[in-house]
Amino acid sequence: MSRATMNLTAGRLAAPRLSHLSWLLLAVAVAVGFGLPAVVGSVLVLTLLTQAVIGGMLAVGVGFLIRQNGVVSFGHAAWYGVSAYCIGLLLRHEVLPVEAALVLALAVPTLMAFLLGLVIVRVPGVAFSMLTLAVGQAFHEFAMKAQAVTNGDDGFAIPLPDTLFGLPISTVQQPETMFVLCWTLLALVIFGLYVTVRSPFGRLTEAIRENEERARFIGYKTVLPRAATYALSAFVAALAGLLFALYNGFVSPEVLHWTLSGSALIMAVIGGSKLLWGPALGAVIFFFLKDLAGNLTEHWPAMIGVTVIVVTVLMPAGIAGSLAELGGRLRKSGGRA
Amino acid sequence: MNGGTTGGFAIQGTALTRPYGGFFAVNKVDIAVPHGEIRGLIGPNGAGKSTLIDVLSGRAAVWSGQVRMDGRDIGGMSVQERRRHGMARSFQKTNIFPELSVREQLDIAARQAEKPNVPEVMEELGLTDLGPARARDIAYGEQRRLDLALALIGRPRVLLLDEPAAGLSMRESLNLATLLRDLAQRWKVTVLIVEHDMEVVFSICDRITVLQLGRVLAEGTPDEIRRSPDVITAYLGSAA
Amino acid sequence: MTANVFLIQILNGLVYGGLLFIVSVGLVLIFGLRRVVNFAHGSLFMIGAYVGFSISLVAGFWVGIVGAAVALAIAGALLDVSVFRPLRGQDPIATVLVTFGLLLILEDLANTVWGKETHSLPLPEMLSGSVEILGQPFPTYRLLVIAVAAAVGIALALWLRFSRIGLFVRASSVDPVTTAVQGVNTDRVSAVVVAIGTGLAGLSGTIAAPLLALSPSMGGSILIESFIVVVVGGLGSFSGALIAALAIGQIHNLGIIYVPWAATMVPFLLMVAVLVWRPTGFAGSHV
Numbered sequence: 001m002s003r004a005t006m007n008l009t010a011g012r013l014a015a016p017r018l019s020h021l022s023w024l025l026l027a028v029a030v031a032v033g034f035g036l037p038a039v040v041g042s043v044l045v046l047t048l049l050t051q052a053v054i055g056g057m058l059a060v061g062v063g064f065l066i067r068q069n070g071v072v073s074f075g076h077a078a079w080y081g082v083s084a085y086c087i088g089l090l091l092r093h094e095v096l097p098v099e100a101a102l103v104l105a106l107a108v109p110t111l112m113a114f115l116l117g118l119v120i121v122r123v124p125g126v127a128f129s130m131l132t133l134a135v136g137q138a139f140h141e142f143a144m145k146a147q148a149v150t151n152g153d154d155g156f157a158i159p160l161p162d163t164l165f166g167l168p169i170s171t172v173q174q175p176e177t178m179f180v181l182c183w184t185l186l187a188l189v190i191f192g193l194y195v196t197v198r199s200p201f202g203r204l205t206e207a208i209r210e211n212e213e214r215a216r217f218i219g220y221k222t223v224l225p226r227a228a229t230y231a232l233s234a235f236v237a238a239l240a241g242l243l244f245a246l247y248n249g250f251v252s253p254e255v256l257h258w259t260l261s262g263s264a265l266i267m268a269v270i271g272g273s274k275l276l277w278g279p280a281l282g283a284v285i286f287f288f289l290k291d292l293a294g295n296l297t298e299h300w301p302a303m304i305g306v307t308v309i310v311v312t313v314l315m316p317a318g319i320a321g322s323l324a325e326l327g328g329r330l331r332k333s334g335g336r337a
Numbered sequence: 338m339n340g341g342t343t344g345g346f347a348i349q350g351t352a353l354t355r356p357y358g359g360f361f362a363v364n365k366v367d368i369a370v371p372h373g374e375i376r377g378l379i380g381p382n383g384a385g386k387s388t389l390i391d392v393l394s395g396r397a398a399v400w401s402g403q404v405r406m407d408g409r410d411i412g413g414m415s416v417q418e419r420r421r422h423g424m425a426r427s428f429q430k431t432n433i434f435p436e437l438s439v440r441e442q443l444d445i446a447a448r449q450a451e452k453p454n455v456p457e458v459m460e461e462l463g464l465t466d467l468g469p470a471r472a473r474d475i476a477y478g479e480q481r482r483l484d485l486a487l488a489l490i491g492r493p494r495v496l497l498l499d500e501p502a503a504g505l506s507m508r509e510s511l512n513l514a515t516l517l518r519d520l521a522q523r524w525k526v527t528v529l530i531v532e533h534d535m536e537v538v539f540s541i542c543d544r545i546t547v548l549q550l551g552r553v554l555a556e557g558t559p560d561e562i563r564r565s566p567d568v569i570t571a572y573l574g575s576a577a
Numbered sequence: 578m579t580a581n582v583f584l585i586q587i588l589n590g591l592v593y594g595g596l597l598f599i600v601s602v603g604l605v606l607i608f609g610l611r612r613v614v615n616f617a618h619g620s621l622f623m624i625g626a627y628v629g630f631s632i633s634l635v636a637g638f639w640v641g642i643v644g645a646a647v648a649l650a651i652a653g654a655l656l657d658v659s660v661f662r663p664l665r666g667q668d669p670i671a672t673v674l675v676t677f678g679l680l681l682i683l684e685d686l687a688n689t690v691w692g693k694e695t696h697s698l699p700l701p702e703m704l705s706g707s708v709e710i711l712g713q714p715f716p717t718y719r720l721l722v723i724a725v726a727a728a729v730g731i732a733l734a735l736w737l738r739f740s741r742i743g744l745f746v747r748a749s750s751v752d753p754v755t756t757a758v759q760g761v762n763t764d765r766v767s768a769v770v771v772a773i774g775t776g777l778a779g780l781s782g783t784i785a786a787p788l789l790a791l792s793p794s795m796g797g798s799i800l801i802e803s804f805i806v807v808v809v810g811g812l813g814s815f816s817g818a819l820i821a822a823l824a825i826g827q828i829h830n831l832g833i834i835y836v837p838w839a840a841t842m843v844p845f846l847l848m849v850a851v852l853v854w855r856p857t858g859f860a861g862s863h864v
Contacts, residue, residue: 072670074616074677119849122856126614126669127812130804131852133616134845137801141841148838200448203437207445210434217394217432218487219420219449258797262677269674299689305681312674313664 018195026191033183037176046175048287053182054243056283057189058264061236063273063282064193068202068229069121070209071128074261075136079234080241081256082109082139085150087242088158088251098161105245106238113234117227133258140256155252158245172246182243186280189236193276196232205229237264259301266308272318281320345408347372347527348393348424348495353402355385355392362388364551365402368529370495375521375528377542377559379535381571384548386531387429390499393529394426395419406495420449423494427487427501429531431480433472439483440468443490450491461520462486478509485513489520496521498530502537510534514541539563547571581711586830588710592719592788594826595726599781600799601806601818602733603774609750609813610763610770611661613672619800620683621778625649626791627691629783630698638701642783649779650772657771662764680796687793698786722784729777730819737815742766750813802829805848811858821858 040046062076086105090096096104120131143150150156160169171177196202208215208222215222245251254260263286264279271282289307293300315322349369355362363385370376378386391397393404395416404412406422414422434442440455443464447453459465462482467475472483485501501517502510518541521528532538538545539559547555547568555565562568604618615621625645633641660679664672700718707714737743745766789795806825810817825844832840851858 072673116849119852123808123852124812126608126612126673127808129670129673130614130808131848134801134804134808134848137797138842138845142839145838145841200445203441203445204448207434207437207442210436211432213396214428214432214434214487216416217396217420217426218446218490219417221417262681265674265677299685301681302685305678305685307678308681309675309678312671312678316671 018198022191022194026187029187030184033180033187036183037179043175046179048291049284050175050179050182050247052284052287053179053186053280054240054247055264055267055287056280057182057186057240057243058237058260059267059271059279059283060186060189060193060276061233061240062261062264063268063271063279064236064276065230065233066268066273067276068197068205068209068233069226071121071125072265073132073233074129074258074265075132075134075139076234076237076264077256077258077260078132078136078139079109079113079237080244080260080264081143081251081253082112083238083241084245084251084255085143087245088156089149091158091160092156094159098164102242105242106235109238109241110231110235114227114231117230117234118223121226121230122223133261136256136258136261140253140258143253143256150253153253155250155254158249158251160246160249164246172243173249178243178247182247185239185243189239190276190280193232193236197276201225201228263304266304268318269308270311270318272315272321272324274317275320275324278318278320282318285319345372346370346405347374347407348497348529349403349405349408350389350393351403351405353389353392353399353404355388355397355400357388361385361551363392366548366551366553368546368553370527370529372527373521373525374543375518375530375541377538377545378529378531378548379533379538379545379562380548380554383550385551386548387499388551389548390426390497390529390531394424394497396426420493424497425488425491425493425495426497427484427499429499429503431477431484433480433483433487435473436471438469438471439464439475442472442483443486446487446490452491454490454492458486458489461516462489478505481505482513492524493526496526496528498528498532500531500533502532502534507534507536510537511540513537517541581713584711585713585715586834587827588715588719588723590827590830591726591823592722592826593829594823595723596781596785596788597799597802597806597826598819598822599726599729599777599784601803601810601822602729602815603777604803604807605810605813605815605818606746606770606774607661608807609746609815610767611665611672613661613664613669614676614804614807615656615774616673616676616800617656617679617683618676618775618778618803619796619798620680620687621649621652621775621796622782622785622799623687623793623796624652624683625779625782626698626786626789626795627687627696627782628779630696630786630791631691633698633783638698638704641698642780645783646776646780649782650776652779653772653775654768656775657768661767661771665763680800684793684796691791691793693793695790695792697790698783700787718787722788725780725784729780733815742769746770802844805844809848809851809858814858817858 037046040049058076058080062073065071065073083105086108087101090101090104091098116135120128123131144152162169164172172181197206204220205225208220208225212222241255244255267282267286268279269282270285271280272278290297290300293303296303311318317325346369351367353363353366366385366389368389378389380386388397392399395414399412403410406424411419411422443455443458447455459468462485464479464482464486467479472480475483481501481504485498488496502513505513514537517528520526530538530542542559544556544558545562546553547562549571554571555562555568557565600618600622604615607613607615628648629641629645632644636644660675661672664675704718704721707716708720709715737747749763802825806818806821810821825847828843828847829840832843836843
């Protein structure tokens with residue numbers, strides 16, 4: 001009895017230890033990122049890959065919210081765009097050193113999302129989707145209408161400094177180096193989210209997702225953890241928006257538009273959000289399909305529409321989910337044999 | 338174990354009223370359960386049993402009347418605070434975390450408990466071997482026990498059970514009844530139990546309260562209730 | 578600002594609120610019955626506007642209105658059979674995603690058929706003038722919009738109150754499970770209900786067309802405002818949607834006059850305020 005209690009106490013205090021494998025995977029992922037530009041060679045493909053990785057990060061944020069809170073955001077472009085506008089405006093008005101501006105550009109959308117989250121995580125899932133769409137579009141409209149601050153529809157070029165953390169600014173403007181930076185950050189984000197979902201906090205939010213009422217009856221407040229999860233997913237979206245702003249050196253209301261939110265969601269759906277890296281895979285597929293579509297890009301929205309319907313109906317777990325399921329089945333039958 | 342009249346009441350509702358649609362699901366109900374007692378709550382469908390449990394547990398707001406635990410008014414307490422004060426409940430429909438493993442969800446419940454007792458609860462409810470199993474994959478009877486286990490983490494002082502034996506076979510029901518009786522005695526838990534299975538109710542309850550159309554029709558020991566002409570006409574008549 | 582001018586502003590707010598109500602009530606009906614949200618609803622509004630536009634070029638304004646409503650009602654019945662029915666019993670998010678896919682397809686369709694440039698729907702002579710209200714001129718057509726919104730509201734209220742299907746919709750929006758258990762067949766009535774909902778989207782699209790510029794993206798903004806109406810009104814509540822639509826109509830209109838740069842933020846702030854106060858909206862979940 002007392003031994004059992006001791007074990008349990010130990011179990012409560014120590015967070016589940018990360019396996020060596022997960023550290024190894026992180027190291028491999030980062031190494032691949034450094035090696036890939038040399039292998040690929042083509043600047044065009046690298047440009048595409050850089051876009052895909054930034055889009056993938058936004059999608060990972062959306063997917064994390066689906067996985068952890070069980071709700072679908074149609075407005076994550078808001079946090080992506082607020083971050084991009086933040087860095088743009090801060091640098092334009094030269095109010096802060098660039099490094100501080102970067103931190104603020106991540107902190108502002110995250111905090112805004114947390115406060116908004118306290119309100120909107122309380123509504124049922126379908127209404128949550130509706131509200132995120134409305135909120136996202138409200139930001140877009142604001143950027144369009146508040147001409148004096150944002151220069152409206154035209155947007156503005158971001159005056160970038162010459163160096164960033166001691167590195168020449170070209171690091172974030174050329175695909176060869178920016179790809180490595182974005183890829184590494186994406187790997188770190190996914191790793192960080194992996195640590196989060198395995199932590200007691202992650203387990204708790206999963207429990208709340210599964211059964212909010214029972215979670216309350218075993219003694220948990222449920223709004224705060226869900227709002228925190230929403231804020232964390234907004235942080236990931238904000239990081240993507242920040243990278244986008246640095247890479248493009250330009251910001252316009254497009255970064256807040258719901259078609260961007262929708263694209264990110266579609267990447268998450270195609271890739272599957274049960275696995276944290278699924279949405280990133282979805283993003284790569286999304287961007288290469290878009291590139292392949294070539295002359296047909298005029299009808300790109302409809303093609304995406306058809307894709308999302310087909311994936312939702314035929315492959316609800318997404319590609320990564322289906323792969324994982326297949327893997328699980330193979331392992332099981334292998335074990336039996 | 339008939340006593341418990343000394344030392345106040347573990348859980349007490351006074352003049353509880355709760356409207357539902359155009360009528361009162363619970364209408365000026367007085368109920369007081371002394372420490373350590375197992376109280377049965379029976380009555381025909383729509384008598385207000387589940388609503389009464391909901392009001393006592395804080396799932397439904399108190400519309401008028403008072404809810405007290407150990408003499409203290411808890412009507413304004415959130416469900417989380419009630420849990421911290423030693424109140425726990427189970428649900429009529431199985432209310433678990435289907436995608437989490439049995440052990441995982443009990444551990445999560447234990448993080449809110451002052452004295453976590455996961456291995457003990459798993460042992461008592463026969464869930465020890467099911468730790469790593471996903472809750473949705475285990476048998477229905479096991480899910481019902483898991484539901485009860487979630488309520489038992491931290492050894493609550495007051496346990497409100499809404500048809501814990503619903504859907505169980507006769508044998509499973511009786512096993513559960515014996516287990517409840519035994520646990521309540523050893524852990525000194527006060528239990529209020531809504532149950533349709535009369536055999537379960539009459540075998541484990543110290544006293545029984547009968548509700549009909551939102552009002553208390555009768556209250557007494559199982560023998561008194563069995564013999565009460567009112568109850569026989571209103572409720573048992575058809576079953577007997 | 579004089580009282581007369583103020584009254585005119587109220588009327589203008591009523592025009593927008595009325596339109597918003599006709600669009601939103603379609604969402605409310607579908608939600609009440611099927612517990613799903615149609616993200617393509619705004620696109621149906623947009624397609625309705627274009628269909629009405631095309632028909633009215635050939636056969637006149639009035640035929641255009643009726644034609645758009647009928648065409649979209651038929652589309653709604655098809656939508657019910659091909660999307661809502663097969664996806665019932667699944668997570669409502671699946672329906673959301675599929676209708677979001679439809680939204681993208683419909684917008685692309687409008688781009689292809691009618692082009693990206695904006696069109697405008699000309700009014701018949703008798704409606705293009707204005708009437709004088711308390712000494713202020715007010716466009717006749719806007720009065721007509723208010724009248725149509727009122728007529729739709731009253732007709733729907735009577736239909737919900739007295740028809741068999743209406744009774745079923747009300748019962749279902751309160752408690753879908755019990756209603757289904759009572760032996761009423763949701764599938765049999767839902768084609769009718771969804772058709773009415775989308776028909777109203779088509780009707781409002783055509784009616785709005787002379788007031789707005791026709792463009793494939795016009796569905797987006799109306800979708801968002803009607804979402805705010807539906808959530809603030811309390812998902813699935815007919816009367817809640819009415820109150821919310823009228824309130825947002827007024828707020829939207831006054832916002833454009835007094836705080837033009839923030840007009841679109843105002844309904845959103847109202848929504849946040851209502852949700853802080855009552856997470857379930859004005860009316861909980863009763864029709």
